[in-house]
Amino acid sequence: MNCTRRNFLIGGSTTLFLSGYFPKISFASMQKKNLIIISLRGGMDGLTAVPVIGDKRLKKLRKKLILEDVLNLNSDFGLHPKLEIFHKLWQKNQAAFVHATNIPYTGRSHFDGQNLMETGAHIPYKEKTGWLGRGLLASNIIGKGLAISLPMPLLLRGVPQNNNFFPSPDFVETKLIDQIYNEFKGEHNELIKSTLDTIRQRPLSMQIATDSDDRKKLALEAAKQLKDQSGPRVAVFDLDGFDTHAAQGGVDGAHADELEEVNKIVTILHENLGQAFDNTLILTLTEFGRTIKQNGGYGTEHGYGSAILMAGGLLKKSQVYTDWPGLKKKELFEGRDLNSTIDSRSVYNSAMSICFNQDPEFLRKEVFWGDELPDLSQELFKI
Amino acid sequence: MSLNFYRRVAFGLSPNETPDKDPLNWAINQLDTIPDLLWPGTIPTEKDLRKKYGEWVYGDREVLRKKFKNDKHAYRKAKDELRIKTGERYFELNEHAIRHFQTKYSKQPVFERFWLFWGNHFAISEKDFLAEFSTGPYQREIIRPNMVKTFEEMVQSVTTSWCMIHHLDNSESFGPNSKKGMEWGETINENHARELLELHTVSPNAGYTQEDVIQLAYIMTGWAHKWDRKNLETGDIWFDQEMHQKGDKIVLGVKYKNDAKRELAKVIHDLATHPICIKFVSTKLCRHFITDEPTDEMIKPVIEAWNKSNGNLIEIHKAVITQAYKYNEITHKFHPPEIWLMQLSRMFDLNIPLSFEKMNYTFKSKPNNRQRQLSWILREIGHSPYRAKQPNGWSDLEVDWVSPELLLRRFWFASVELPMLVKSGNRSHNFILACLKNNFEDHENMESLIENFRFGTSDYDLGQKYGVICNLPGVLKI
Numbered sequence: 047m048n049c050t051r052r053n054f055l056i057g058g059s060t061t062l063f064l065s066g067y068f069p070k071i072s073f074a075s076m077q078k079k080n081l082i083i084i085s086l087r088g089g090m091d092g093l094t095a096v097p098v099i100g101d102k103r104l105k106k107l108r109k110k111l112i113l114e115d116v117l118n119l120n121s122d123f124g125l126h127p128k129l130e131i132f133h134k135l136w137q138k139n140q141a142a143f144v145h146a147t148n149i150p151y152t153g154r155s156h157f158d159g160q161n162l163m164e165t166g167a168h169i170p171y172k173e174k175t176g177w178l179g180r181g182l183l184a185s186n187i188i189g190k191g192l193a194i195s196l197p198m199p200l201l202l203r204g205v206p207q208n209n210n211f212f213p214s215p216d217f218v219e220t221k222l223i224d225q226i227y228n229e230f231k232g233e234h235n236e237l238i239k240s241t242l243d244t245i246r247q248r249p250l251s252m253q254i255a256t257d258s259d260d261r262k263k264l265a266l267e268a269a270k271q272l273k274d275q276s277g278p279r280v281a282v283f284d285l286d287g288f289d290t291h292a293a294q295g296g297v298d299g300a301h302a303d304e305l306e307e308v309n310k311i312v313t314i315l316h317e318n319l320g321q322a323f324d325n326t327l328i329l330t331l332t333e334f335g336r337t338i339k340q341n342g343g344y345g346t347e348h349g350y351g352s353a354i355l356m357a358g359g360l361l362k363k364s365q366v367y368t369d370w371p372g373l374k375k376k377e378l379f380e381g382r383d384l385n386s387t388i389d390s391r392s393v394y395n396s397a398m399s400i401c402f403n404q405d406p407e408f409l410r411k412e413v414f415w416g417d418e419l420p421d422l423s424q425e426l427f428k429i
Numbered sequence: 430m431s432l433n434f435y436r437r438v439a440f441g442l443s444p445n446e447t448p449d450k451d452p453l454n455w456a457i458n459q460l461d462t463i464p465d466l467l468w469p470g471t472i473p474t475e476k477d478l479r480k481k482y483g484e485w486v487y488g489d490r491e492v493l494r495k496k497f498k499n500d501k502h503a504y505r506k507a508k509d510e511l512r513i514k515t516g517e518r519y520f521e522l523n524e525h526a527i528r529h530f531q532t533k534y535s536k537q538p539v540f541e542r543f544w545l546f547w548g549n550h551f552a553i554s555e556k557d558f559l560a561e562f563s564t565g566p567y568q569r570e571i572i573r574p575n576m577v578k579t580f581e582e583m584v585q586s587v588t589t590s591w592c593m594i595h596h597l598d599n600s601e602s603f604g605p606n607s608k609k610g611m612e613w614g615e616t617i618n619e620n621h622a623r624e625l626l627e628l629h630t631v632s633p634n635a636g637y638t639q640e641d642v643i644q645l646a647y648i649m650t651g652w653a654h655k656w657d658r659k660n661l662e663t664g665d666i667w668f669d670q671e672m673h674q675k676g677d678k679i680v681l682g683v684k685y686k687n688d689a690k691r692e693l694a695k696v697i698h699d700l701a702t703h704p705i706c707i708k709f710v711s712t713k714l715c716r717h718f719i720t721d722e723p724t725d726e727m728i729k730p731v732i733e734a735w736n737k738s739n740g741n742l743i744e745i746h747k748a749v750i751t752q753a754y755k756y757n758e759i760t761h762k763f764h765p766p767e768i769w770l771m772q773l774s775r776m777f778d779l780n781i782p783l784s785f786e787k788m789n790y791t792f793k794s795k796p797n798n799r800q801r802q803l804s805w806i807l808r809e810i811g812h813s814p815y816r817a818k819q820p821n822g823w824s825d826l827e828v829d830w831v832s833p834e835l836l837l838r839r840f841w842f843a844s845v846e847l848p849m850l851v852k853s854g855n856r857s858h859n860f861i862l863a864c865l866k867n868n869f870e871d872h873e874n875m876e877s878l879i880e881n882f883r884f885g886t887s888d889y890d891l892g893q894k895y896g897v898i899c900n901l902p903g904v905l906k907i
Binding site for chain 1: 601615616618619627628633642809811819820821827828829830831832834835836837838840841844845878893897900901902905
């Protein structure tokens with residue numbers, strides 16, 4: 047393990063910060079850029095997805111969770127064998143990982159944690175909008191959010207007219223909506239009314255009936271929409287089941303099944319976005335990582351630091367970007383969790399600045415209340 | 430008083446009910462006793478269903494996987510047969526029927542609304558095979574009987590129920606200094622302790638620390654299912670002294686002396702009577718019945734009733750209804766899909782659930798489509814009650830239920846599915862008009878919106894009418 051704090055400091059993350067932001071107007075920036083967030087609910091274990099290689103302590107503490115057949119990334123880190131697509135894209139500089147990162151939340155409650163990963167705030171339930179919704183609003187990108195789930199995720203709230211796609215089994219006659227639209231009067235009906243607006247403006251391809259259990263079909267439709275130059279610019283997928291308190295397993299356990307789902311979605315997006323994949327960023331989001339030590343049920347408990355899985359043509363290069371805190375007892379957060387040395391919100395803020403052609407400083411103030419979030423665009427993304 | 434009060438605190442009025450002269454009294458008088466479950470079909474006990482759960486997991490895990498470890502297809506076939514034999518595919522459907530039959534026909538619909546509330550406050554989320562075998566009977570046997578007792582008694586029952594202990598992994602929590610903990614090198618699982626604090630009682634507002642969670646988890650160690658080779662994890666709950674962390678514990682600044690199984694009741698007493706718990710749960714009750722963001726003024730009388738009655742749920746419920754009545758004309762509340770469906774079913778006397786004769790199951794083949802219908806509808810409108818995604822249950826906030834797809838699903842249900850649920854004698858336009866008049870002040874405006882289809886009685890015509898009516902702002906919301 048020779049990855050140290052130094053690696054992080056080289057590369058000068060403050061360059062842009064000081065010189066101000068002058069967006070390049072080029073053909074590339076005229077192209078629509080897509081930002082896709084995959085929420086991994088339950089607490090994704092960064093050390094299972096992107097395991098550190100050759101750490102004796104980890105092996106000792108996780109006897110029943112050790113991975114065989116880890117895919118090779120670099121001398122320090124491997125990749126879970128179920129994350130094949132990321133490994134394939136890694137060869138082409140189209141996959142990268144941020145490690146030992148998390149939102150600034152150490153409370154270990156799913157509900158508070160998921161609330162904060164979506165609002166980007168410090169106090170649970172205080173903010174009613176999501177960082178992605180606020181980022182879109184601040185960038186004046188309206189009606190371009192697409193959620194692949196039945197409820198509208200908190201993450202996208204804060205900007206009006208988002209869409210979601212999770213079709214019903216039969217075709218719905220939207221003319222029924224026209225008949226009652228004007229009945230929605232008064233402030234207390236605003237939310238429903240603006241949602242009806244969104245339904246009325248849906249493209250025809252979304253007015254179909256399908257089996258929404260089939261994630262492949264949903265990802266396929268999302269890819270189709272995102273590929274369209276006038277379609278959505280942001281998509282949010284929701285996966286749960288990462289809370290593996292028991293039978294977490296190694297290569298084939300409960301955590302592996304969930305990673306396989308992530309792999310499936312990214313594979314379909316990659317295959318079907320075609321050229322648009324070059325103008326796309328896919329990032330995962332989770333509420334916390336998991337404890338280093340396995341528990342009584344060969345699972346892990348709620349922890350702190352995790353990892354962000356990234357894919358897409360807007361990545362700068364294949365890399366595991368980290369300020370590695372180490373896994374010795376004294377290096378762990380509260381002696382039990384991988385520490386978080388990078389506020390994951392700085393990754394998301396930088397990603398929004400790239401995809402929305404927006405000054406990261408401006409977004410930081412508009413979206414994250416001016417919290418100290420270094421701009422990582424230069425380190426992580428193509429600018 | 431507006432007719433919408435009957436939907437605010439209940440499910441609206443069925444065609445053979447009429448508004449009461451004194452709606453507040455009508456509602457409050459429903460809370461003193463526990464109405465019988467009306468479902469004429471089978472109502473299996475929690476214990477019976479747990480036995481079935483045991484047969485299913487044992488059969489699959491211990492028998493089939495080993496027997497067919499080299500033949501994937503034979504394994505799959507045998508597993509499907511086992512599903513049928515143990516009722517793994519059936520019992521949840523039956524539970525939904527019991528639940529909906531109750532909300533549709535109960536003479537105490539206001540009580541039933543509180544039943545739904547508490548079942549969701551102490552939610553069992555989608556995990557293992559709980560929805561298939563356990564969550565329904567948990568709602569009937571753990572939540573329901575406690576609704577005329579104190580909140581503290583409810584928490585005691587819930588916390589030591591098999592369903593909640595399995596849901597939140599307490600059987601896997603070992604005191605590190607306990608006999609088994611030392612022998613096997615095991616430690617605590619914090620899940621149940623954290624949710625007992627966060628969701629069931631004091632909420633994060635109490636400012637507890639990670640150390641409080643750990644200490645509470647220590648107190649809870651030992652409360653586990655009794656494991657044996659045949660029943661696996663489905664054995665009864667008992668207190669296993671050999672798993673219990675020895676020594677004194679401190680939670681929220683209160684010291685609990687080393688006292689084995691008696692520690693839990695003491696800490697639950699303190700948590701369930703904590704002022705922050707009382708405020709947290711009172712707020713949730715007001716949120717459910719009054720409005721998404723209830724004010725302190727709305728909540729205060731509920732807290733007072735709580736304190737005055739030492740947490741007696743009957744008195745608390747009465748205070749909530751009194752407040753809901755008081756604020757009925759000036760607040761709005763959006764109803765989540767399941768309650769909306771129950772209200773439509775009661776107001777328009779829809780043909781759900783299926784008759785108990787037709788729900789009868791032989792354990793010989795897969796449940797048929799008709800038997801699966803209600804559960805399928807619930808899932809498609811986004812609200813399968815026993816499958817909340819997380820232990821905090823289903824949201825009670827409008828923002829969580831208003832999205833293009835979720836609204837479209839309601840249009841889908843009302844215009845495509847509902848017409849097939851209209852009883853043959855109820856297809857006339859006059860029937861709809863009578864139901865509207867019975868439940869809505871502005872029924873004349875509603876009538877005018879479906880006027881064009883007044884002569885139609887085909888499924889399509891009914892779909893056009895119900896599609897409009899059921900999605901009007903005054904029906905989605907009160």
